[in-house]
Amino acid sequence: MSTTLLAKFADPLTTAKGEARASVAMTSLETLWFNTGTLCNIECANCYIDSSPTNDRLIYLTQADVRPWLDEAAALQTREIGFTGGESFLNPEMITLAQMALERGFETLVLTNAMRPMMRPRVQQGLLDLKNRFGDKLVMRVSLDHYTSHLHETERGPNSFAPAMEGLRWLSSHGFKLAIAGRTCWGEDEANARKGYGRLFAAEKITVNADDPSALVLFPEMKTETEPPEITTDCWDILGKSPDEMMCATSRMIVRRKGAGHSVALACTLLVDDPQFEMGRSLEQASKPVHLNHKYCATFCVLGGGSCSA
Numbered sequence: 001m002s003t004t005l006l007a008k009f010a011d012p013l014t015t016a017k018g019e020a021r022a023s024v025a026m027t028s029l030e031t032l033w034f035n036t037g038t039l040c041n042i043e044c045a046n047c048y049i050d051s052s053p054t055n056d057r058l059i060y061l062t063q064a065d066v067r068p069w070l071d072e073a074a075a076l077q078t079r080e081i082g083f084t085g086g087e088s089f090l091n092p093e094m095i096t097l098a099q100m101a102l103e104r105g106f107e108t109l110v111l112t113n114a115m116r117p118m119m120r121p122r123v124q125q126g127l128l129d130l131k132n133r134f135g136d137k138l139v140m141r142v143s144l145d146h147y148t149s150h151l152h153e154t155e156r157g158p159n160s161f162a163p164a165m166e167g168l169r170w171l172s173s174h175g176f177k178l179a180i181a182g183r184t185c186w187g188e189d190e191a192n193a194r195k196g197y198g199r200l201f202a203a204e205k206i207t208v209n210a211d212d213p214s215a216l217v218l219f220p221e222m223k224t225e226t227e228p229p230e231i232t233t234d235c236w237d238i239l240g241k242s243p244d245e246m247m248c249a250t251s252r253m254i255v256r257r258k259g260a261g262h263s264v265a266l267a268c269t270l271l272v273d274d275p276q277f278e279m280g281r282s283l284e285q286a287s288k289p290v291h292l293n294h295k296y297c298a299t300f301c302v303l304g305g306g307s308c309s310a
Helices: 003-008 063-075 093-104 123-136 148-156 161-173 190-204 235-239 294-304
Strands: 031-035 080-084 107-112 137-144 179-182 216-219 251-255 264-266 278-280
Touching: 031 063, 063 093, 063 251, 080 093, 093 107, 093 123, 107 123, 123 137, 148 161, 161 179, 161 190, 179 190, 190 216, 264 294
Parallel strands: 031 080, 031 251, 080 107, 107 137, 137 179, 179 216
Antiparallel strands: 251 264, 264 278
16 A cells, blocks of 8 residues: 555554545434345355455354344334345355344345355255245345356456356246346446346346346445545535435444454445444444545545435
8 A cells, every 4th residue: 555545544543645635424313234145155256354264254143143233223213224235145044143133123124146156055945935925025135146157257256146146036936036237447428337237137038127226236446456536524514415325424333353252333245354343332433424434435425426225
């Protein structure tokens, strides 16, 4: 990392130019995320938390980890629970964790690459049982980085497109409520990208509306080598944006680090390794403002307009 970048993101309150750094106050907890663990069945070229078949620095969350956070979220009238990884279905308790959220009445979003871990018979049966009990309260969001196998596999590795499509077809054929997560790093404008996905969905009989931004989410790219501008308090008016629009105004994420005796809340889904974004052992503690002292705050959220929530 360059000395310029360190200087730019060194102080949580002040930018490298001495301006007041922007912060975001929590308005309400609309979405509570759980990172089920950083282990993944594949290793992507640009994974924002470096998930892989060997990276277990965030360990599998258990029912005991999740239960108190769900109870606190219910008291706060949180709308949505999201599960992410790693690959969510590598966690042996994933079906039970989703059931716990659904039984409490939360809308429940599960992120997956729809590959082999999801397609194991035990997991398939568990998903079908949840769908039969809770219907569209359960949403499955499948990562499909591009609508062509070539570009998808540029990111996710050889022979990754066909298994993802098999899982996606299975979910669609069984009537699950679906969303797709794609990327915008291909030099393609959004309109053409949505048309490309639309052609794929039509050909494969996938029940996703490619023109619906909540059903096909196209995420801005985050790369460690970029040096974005810092976000100051003046940027809200300059950019015509409000801090209330940022993901950290309405969401937090729960993780448990390898070797830790307990789970903790983080400011958001993106910043899992920076200790300044660890916010406490309760949602009450985690409700304090977030200072936008990270390049992902600029590239993904403020300038990119991204949000991981549904």
